[in-house]
Amino acid sequence: MSLLNQINAPEDLKRLPQADLPKLAAEIRQLIIETCAKNGGHIAPSLGVVELTIALHKVFNSPEDKLIWDVGHQAYAHKIICGRRDSFHTLRTLDGISGFPKRCESEHDVWEVGHSSTSLSAATGYAVARDLAGKQNKVVAVIGDGSMTGGIAFEGLNHAGHLNRDLVVVLNDNEMSIAENVGAVSGFLSRTSSSEFIHKFKRETEQFMKHAKSDMGNGVIRFARKIENSFKGLFTPAMLFQAFGFEYIGPIDGHDLPLLQETMERVKKLDTAVLIHVITTKGKGYKPAEQNPSLFHGVGPFEIETGKVLKGKGGAASYTAIFGNTLARLAEEDERVVAITAAMPDGTGLTNFAKQYPGRFFDVGIAEQHGATFAAGLACEGKKPVFAVYSTFLQRAYDQVLHDVCIQNLPVVFALDRGGVVGNDGPTHHGVFDLSYLRHIPNMTLMAPKDENELQHMLKTAIMHSGPIALRYPRGNGYGVPLDQDLKPMEIGKAELLREGADGVLIALGSMVYPALDAAIALAAEGLNLAVVNARFVKPLDAELLLQLAKRFGKLVTLEENALQGGFGTAVLELLEEQGVQAQVLRIGFPDQYIEQGEQHELRAMHGLDKDGIAKSVRMFFKPA
Numbered sequence: 143m144s145l146l147n148q149i150n151a152p153e154d155l156k157r158l159p160q161a162d163l164p165k166l167a168a169e170i171r172q173l174i175i176e177t178c179a180k181n182g183g184h185i186a187p188s189l190g191v192v193e194l195t196i197a198l199h200k201v202f203n204s205p206e207d208k209l210i211w212d213v214g215h216q217a218y219a220h221k222i223i224c225g226r227r228d229s230f231h232t233l234r235t236l237d238g239i240s241g242f243p244k245r246c247e248s249e250h251d252v253w254e255v256g257h258s259s260t261s262l263s264a265a266t267g268y269a270v271a272r273d274l275a276g277k278q279n280k281v282v283a284v285i286g287d288g289s290m291t292g293g294i295a296f297e298g299l300n301h302a303g304h305l306n307r308d309l310v311v312v313l314n315d316n317e318m319s320i321a322e323n324v325g326a327v328s329g330f331l332s333r334t335s336s337s338e339f340i341h342k343f344k345r346e347t348e349q350f351m352k353h354a355k356s357d358m359g360n361g362v363i364r365f366a367r368k369i370e371n372s373f374k375g376l377f378t379p380a381m382l383f384q385a386f387g388f389e390y391i392g393p394i395d396g397h398d399l400p401l402l403q404e405t406m407e408r409v410k411k412l413d414t415a416v417l418i419h420v421i422t423t424k425g426k427g428y429k430p431a432e433q434n435p436s437l438f439h440g441v442g443p444f445e446i447e448t449g450k451v452l453k454g455k456g457g458a459a460s461y462t463a464i465f466g467n468t469l470a471r472l473a474e475e476d477e478r479v480v481a482i483t484a485a486m487p488d489g490t491g492l493t494n495f496a497k498q499y500p501g502r503f504f505d506v507g508i509a510e511q512h513g514a515t516f517a518a519g520l521a522c523e524g525k526k527p528v529f530a531v532y533s534t535f536l537q538r539a540y541d542q543v544l545h546d547v548c549i550q551n552l553p554v555v556f557a558l559d560r561g562g563v564v565g566n567d568g569p570t571h572h573g574v575f576d577l578s579y580l581r582h583i584p585n586m587t588l589m590a591p592k593d594e595n596e597l598q599h600m601l602k603t604a605i606m607h608s609g610p611i612a613l614r615y616p617r618g619n620g621y622g623v624p625l626d627q628d629l630k631p632m633e634i635g636k637a638e639l640l641r642e643g644a645d646g647v648l649i650a651l652g653s654m655v656y657p658a659l660d661a662a663i664a665l666a667a668e669g670l671n672l673a674v675v676n677a678r679f680v681k682p683l684d685a686e687l688l689l690q691l692a693k694r695f696g697k698l699v700t701l702e703e704n705a706l707q708g709g710f711g712t713a714v715l716e717l718l719e720e721q722g723v724q725a726q727v728l729r730i731g732f733p734d735q736y737i738e739q740g741e742q743h744e745l746r747a748m749h750g751l752d753k754d755g756i757a758k759s760v761r762m763f764f765k766p767a
């Protein structure tokens with residue numbers, strides 16, 4: 143009989159006998175595997191914390207006690223236990239349940255998240271608010287070792303340790319970020335590095351003493367063992383967290399349910415800031431994910447038996463791959479080029495670059511702020527840094543872009559992947575604000591290619607540019623257009639007139655160019671003859687061409703895969719206003735709201751950003767009923 147069918151809320155879990163919990167864990171894993179095989183999702187992070195999640199819900203009393211998940215990509219078991227077993231098959235789909243905690247879904251989801259390293263700050267806020275209200279509930283943050291590389295995690299740790307309120311932090315250490323975790327903190331947490339040092343020290347001392355007199359040798363070996371123990375004390379992560387003011391417990395096996403429960407029961411009785419260091423295996427319980435945790439960190443649909451990832455229908459190379467290949471080519475020509483990623487070497491297409499130019503590749507951890515300022519420093523010394531980063535994650539580094547890169551007018555290239563809607567990750571991950579948050583910064587040049595061939599030329603342009611410059615391109619495959627071998631810098635601020643017209647003009651940016659062309663062709667068959675411009679640049683705009691077209695037609699449409707607020711269309715309106723040119727403007731883009739989750743094509747269609755949607759809005763604009 144299924145145990146999972148009896149679990150509709152954490153109270154049901156509390157009623158289960160201890161002996162049943164391993165079977166429940168297996169059933170939860172099965173549901174996660176089956177669902178991710180169909181829908182895709184963050185399977186490896188979630189499989190790794192099944193026992194931890196059961197223990198948390200067994201010992202603590204959610205929702206009175208607050209469970210705060212960092213990043214939120216590992217919260218599938220939590221969702222299943224907290225009333226979403228039957229809707230779990232809709233995970234990450236349009237109108238389905240979110241892949242991340244969502245307050246509107248459940249009272250047990252107390253913190254909405256998708257970007258990493260915020261849990262300690264949020265938990266500190268929860269704990270202080272509780273104390274101000276004179277309440278007694280517990281607050282528990284669960285943070286991964288990768289997320290501990292983010293600066294805000296240490297800001298939270300610093301403040302929380304100083305306040306020393308009743309607060310539990312569970313450090314879920316699987317020795318992995320999406321890729322291998324990087325940096326000193328990661329090395330510090332790692333069990334192997336400290337024990338290797340200790341064992342080497344011991345081996346060498348014993349070797350040395352073999353040659354000494356036996357009595358004296360035994361004494362010194364005992365002495366060496368004592369030193370070994372003090373080194374252990376010195377090198378364990380306890381030192382780090384105790385220095386921040388936390389009590390440290392661990393490391394403990396994060397798959398040993400009785401041990402987890404016993405430890406949490408003990409911790410529950412304390413009223414200070416405590417950190418439990420838990421060791422887990424990413425992908426636990428599904429061999430392909432255990433063997434390749436990076437691939438199964440976040441994966442598309444796959445075949446359960448083999449773990450083979452099922453490819454989508456499009457055969458064209460992705461924008462990410464074209465970016466990565468082109469950058470490697472350009473690095474060969476120019477040895478000043480260096481590449482930076484914030485913990486996403488695969489996602490941003492830099493894996494091959496890292497292999498070819500290991501000395502010119504830098505994974506800074508989940509540290510977008512540092513990544514941007516690090517790039518600024520490199521640029522000051524004549525390097526050509528290219529920071530490849532998802533549009534949504536560069537939001538973290540707004541001030542570093544403005545204050546460290548742009549005020550000094552430094553030649554840093556921002557290669558913004560995942561510009562526009564990303565699909566099933568939803569509102570935390572859509573890259574629909576970058577045009578707005580970059581275009582108003584003085585000295586910034588901002589562009590978007592219409593296809594993967596133009597991306598190559600824009601990257602060349604960016605590397606040759608003498609100031610800050612960003613190019614943004616979408617998630618997914620290109621159009622399969624031929625790729626020029628000879629890369630040429632483009633004229634900054636020059637748009638491309640793709641199609642002449644008689645009745646008006648569509649001015650499209652990046653991913654909107656081909657849909658705009660398709661819509662123009664469809665409308666031409668109805669007798670509406672529209673010109674189409676590939677704007678290429680958001681900043682500087684091709685003022686000459688745009689003003690000329692605005693004057694000629696008196697009516698124009700702008701198209702962008704960005705929030706309308708402060709985006710490309712706004713830039714065109716500002717230009718018209720500044721130049722005193724009267725024209726009627728329709729702006730097509732995303733409205734002033736967070737865009738839901740769903741397939742990219744579904745979201746674009748819902749918001750009128752596909753061919754049919756564009757044709758409909760444009761028809762109404764030019765030929766109102």
Ligand SMILES: Cc1ncc(C[n+]2csc(CCOP(=O)(O)OP(=O)(O)O)c2C)c(N)n1
Nearest residue numbers: 187256257258286287288289318319320485
């Ligand atoms: C600010 C930010 N940058 C990048 C990411 C992309 N990202 C999602 S999960 C992850 C790795 C997290 O590692 P860890 O916290 O150890 O969790 P694990 O997946 O290993 O369980 C990264 C880099 C993000 N979510 N937020």
Ligand SMILES: CC(=O)[C@@H](O)[C@H](O)COP(=O)(O)O
Nearest residue numbers: 213215256440489564567617
């Ligand atoms: C949780 C997270 O932030 C990443 O894992 C992200 O989901 C990756 O998205 P892509 O699949 O677009 O690389």
Ligand SMILES: [Mg+2]
Nearest residue numbers: 286287288318
């Ligand atoms: Mg990890």
